[in-house]
Amino acid sequence: MPVNEGKLIPLRYPAGFFRRGTPYNQTGHWLEGNMVRFDADDSLRAIGGWLLMALGGTPIEGTVRSFFAWRDNLSRTWWAIGTTEALYVWDGSNLRNITPVGVQFPGEDVGVRYGYGTGQYNTGSYNTAIGSGTTSNSGAAVIFGFWHLDNWGQNLLAMIDSDGKLYEWNPDTPSTPAAIIAGAPVNLVGMCVTNERHVMLLGVESGGDPNPRATTWSDRENNTVYTPGALNLAGTLNLQTNGIAMRAIRFGLETLAFTDVDVHRTEYLGYPDVYVWKKIASDCGLAAPGAIAVAADRVFWVGPRGFHYYDGNGVRTLDCPLFDNAGEGAASIAQNGKITVGHNKLFNEFVIHYSTTPNGNPDRYIIYNYVRGWWADGALDRSCWFDSDLNDLPFGAQPYFDGTNYRTRLFKHETGVARPEYSEVDFATPAPIEIGDGDQFIEVDRIMQDSELDGRGRLQCEISFYKAPNTDPLKTTTVTLNTARGYTDVRGTGRMISISPRMATVGGGWNVGRWRVRGKPAEQR
DSSP states (O other), rough: OOOOSSSSEOOOSSSSOOSSSSSHHTTTTEEEEEEEEEEETSSSSEOEEEEEEEGGGGOESEEEEEEEEOOOOTTTTTEEEESSSEEEEEEEEEEEEEEOOTOOOOOOOOOOETTTTSTTTSSOOOOTTTTSSSSSSOOOOOOOOEEEEEEETTEEEEEEEEEEEEEEEOTTTTSSSOOEOOOOOOSSEEEOOOTTEEEEEEEEEEEEEEEEEEEEETTTTTTTOOOOTOOOOEEEEEEOSSSOEEEEEEEEEEEEEEEEEEEEEEEEEEEEEEEEEEEEEEEOOSSSSSSSOOOOOEEEEETTTTTEEEOOEEEEEEOOOSSSSHHHHHHTTSSSTTOOOOOOOOOTEEEEEEOOSSSOOOOOOEEEEETTOOOEEOOOOOOOOEETTTOOOOEEEEOOOOOOEEEEEEEEEESSSSOOOOOOEEEEOOEEEESSTTTOOEEEEEEEEEEEOSSSEEEEEEEEEESSTTTSEEOOOOOOEETTTEEEEEEESEEEEEEEESSSSSOOEEEEEEEEEEEOOOOOO
């Protein structure tokens, strides 16, 4: 019988991973993988590599939780880097420690609720919430060790929720630490600067009393005046919510306030009321202060029971096919308060980094492509991810323990193919797909691969043959693809087949397009 008598059968899958329902529901979908994304034609490709940033040889102490970038009046770009042990600024060459004197840090164990009845037995004063007073956050707050960062003109404003005080740093004196702002309230849980040039504070009334639903804003163009008066535009207004405030951000022309249960936006009224808050959605709160990212036209965040975005027209809850129930999936990854969300503007992606252990730093990621709607996930340890209009490429922060101290490496992502400080290989595994109509056994003898490889590593393929879905494979074999020839010979028989591309080494650029297999009817074995 001539060798070319077999029929070419296409293997085509839509973009994204899908792990919902029965094996037959999953047929024709990618199930799982690592370090892969999808092009506009649904083809599969490797995520770009990353480069370790030297930062002038200065180590970053603590775990990075926050990034922020801005330009000063001399057009110099600065990056603020907030960790669990320090506050830094970086100008692209020099890393400077500008940690405020006396700031209270939480340590690595974040997300701990402070309040009455917490702490060790027989310590502290009776009827006093642990963490209250002027030295740290209010008794109603959850401490995440998250730095809230924004610019006040060319100056940096910063506060960490374990400390609750507002600090300012001037780039004209770069070696001088950030200093507390006289007149600013304490016991804060959040902060941002509005488009109208008010500093918006969360978690405290203008008199300084802790209140998890209070918002207080400064006088216009004056970040030292917060007490309302006849001659200023400072003010205080409680959010109408049954939750507690967590994060304030500037989005377009709006200021948004997120609690753990709902979302509010401001309307600017001018004198005398200045601002009014309006609730725009319920049951879609924020899981942690870092669990949110902003793109040009939308905000994406992870809530305690869902994935959400807001585009100025309304809040939408997203269905994530990586979980049987998207709400339960969000709840499981949001249990750890160190969850962080970033934006990758090069590929129209939001990236969720979360931990698979109750108290650990993030070790997994989820990608959501908001233009094409696909989801993917994999393994990567990043405690913070940052992209902005001032970045040419996104930054990722990798926490590690050197045996004595917690520290962080900073990487520039989506550059080259190397992946330093990483040991996982790229792969993608589809659900078994029926060969032909699935009513008979098919003998496969060749893969016609449509793929490219940059030469840094060898692209392999794991091939499994099945008699029926949800059964052990009849045969599994791994071959190295012959990319020069354009096809690779294999041998196997089954009703269903699964072809999983994977790299033999860490890193390496590659992509997979429209693959086909050559098969012909065979006797059942």
